[in-house]
Amino acid sequence: MVLPIVAYGHPVLRKVAQDIDGDYPFLEKLIEDMWETMYASNGVGLAAPQVNKDIRVFVIDSRQIFEHLEPDERKEYPDDPGIKQVFINAHVTDINGKKWAYNEGCLSIPKIREDIVRNEKVTVQYQDENFEWHTKTFEGITARIVLHEHDHLEGKLFIDYLPPLKRKLMKGKLEDISKGKVSVDYKMVFPK
Numbered sequence: 001m002v003l004p005i006v007a008y009g010h011p012v013l014r015k016v017a018q019d020i021d022g023d024y025p026f027l028e029k030l031i032e033d034m035w036e037t038m039y040a041s042n043g044v045g046l047a048a049p050q051v052n053k054d055i056r057v058f059v060i061d062s063r064q065i066f067e068h069l070e071p072d073e074r075k076e077y078p079d080d081p082g083i084k085q086v087f088i089n090a091h092v093t094d095i096n097g098k099k100w101a102y103n104e105g106c107l108s109i110p111k112i113r114e115d116i117v118r119n120e121k122v123t124v125q126y127q128d129e130n131f132e133w134h135t136k137t138f139e140g141i142t143a144r145i146v147l148h149e150h151d152h153l154e155g156k157l158f159i160d161y162l163p164p165l166k167r168k169l170m171k172g173k174l175e176d177i178s179k180g181k182v183s184v185d186y187k188m189v190f191p192k
Contacts, residue, residue, distance in 0.1 A: 003037045003051040004187035008109045008157070009178030011191070012049050017056045017153040019089045022131045024055065031086055031129060034059050041186035043107050045145045047152030050108050052189065056089045058149035062142040079140035090126035092150055093135065097121035102144055104158045110184045112173060116161050122147050 006012055020027070030053065038046040044065060047058040062082030066074055074080045097120035105113040123137040124146060138146050148158060159167060159174075176182060180190040 001033050001036065002040045002187060003033050004189040005037070005041060005107045006050050006052050007177055007180070007182075007188050007190045008174055009191040010052070010108075010189070012052050012054055013108060013152070013157065014155045015049065015054045016155050017047075017049055017054050020055050020057070027057075028129070031057065031059065037186075038107075041107050041184075045149040046107065047149045049152050049155075056091075056153045058087050058090065058152065060085055060087070060142070060145045060149060062145050065141050077140040079138065079142040082142055083138075086129045087124070087146070087149070088127040088129065088131065090124050090146075090150055090153065092122055092147070093125050094123040094137075095119045095121070095147070097139065097143075102141075104144070104148060106148070106158055107186070109157065109159065109174070109177060110182050110188075111177075112159070112170060114159065114162055114166070116158050118144055118147050118161075122150075124150065 034046050034051060037051060038059060044062060045058060045060040048055045061084040062079065063084060066080050066082050099117050099119055101115040101117045103113050104116045120143060121137055121139045122143045123135065125135045127133055178191050
């Protein structure tokens, strides 16, 4: 089932999400719905807070990025061909590598894209959908998506990385999103 995406301004997007255990009700169905929602809205990642659940769960499919790149462009990214992965109770343990800018967007902040500077590598401790623990280092586009989605679990949004002046200049657009004055081809829920 495709779930509505929570729009900018909704309080759940600013909450620090909670760890869960294997008894979390209907988790398998939630993850299935998150995949369906992410693909239906043309996303490459989706965090539980974006579907109004304040839990530490996100899904990513960085393979989609590489499908749209030319072969010579793909050589620039060490993580080609990307991954499809569920992250439960994810916590970043290390961020390193050189910083690089990449144009990011967010399903909760539609119609706004900005170049965001992030490190090229991230190490994350997380559980998979079977609640088995992993510690892995991701790099390139995959690391960026992991960092973006992990930020959602920490109540942080990609626009928080922008300089104050740039955020001030987009204040009107952000207020319009919060008021539902935005046209997207996926379901959204707006703050009351």
